[in-house]
Amino acid sequence: MQRMRTYRPIRSDISKYRCVICKDAKAYRSKGTLKRHVSTLHFPDVIYRCPIEGCSEETWRRDNYHAHHNRK
Ligand SMILES: [Zn+2]
Numbered sequence: 001m002q003r004m005r006t007y008r009p010i011r012s013d014i015s016k017y018r019c020v021i022c023k024d025a026k027a028y029r030s031k032g033t034l035k036r037h038v039s040t041l042h043f044p045d046v047i048y049r050c051p052i053e054g055c056s057e058e059t060w061r062r063d064n065y066h067a068h069h070n071r072k
């Protein structure tokens with residue numbers, strides 16, 4: 001006796017990535033897209049980057065950005 005199995009993978013919402021901060025209905029199809037959304041909207045990596053050559057100071061705080069050259 002042989003049982004025939006028709007196996008159909010069920011597509012679930014597990015492939016959708018949702019922003020946990022927005023908590024709105026928007027879901028992203030790929031992890032990369034969601035990551036970009038989060039990093040640009042919620043956690044901007046670097047807002048202020050020091051324009052002085054050789055200085056690698058990067059900060060998202062404006063006061064830090066101005067202060068770091070004062071402490072010599
Ligand atoms: Zn979001």
Ligand SMILES: [Zn+2]
Pocket residue numbers: 050051052055056057068069
């Ligand atoms: Zn600097």
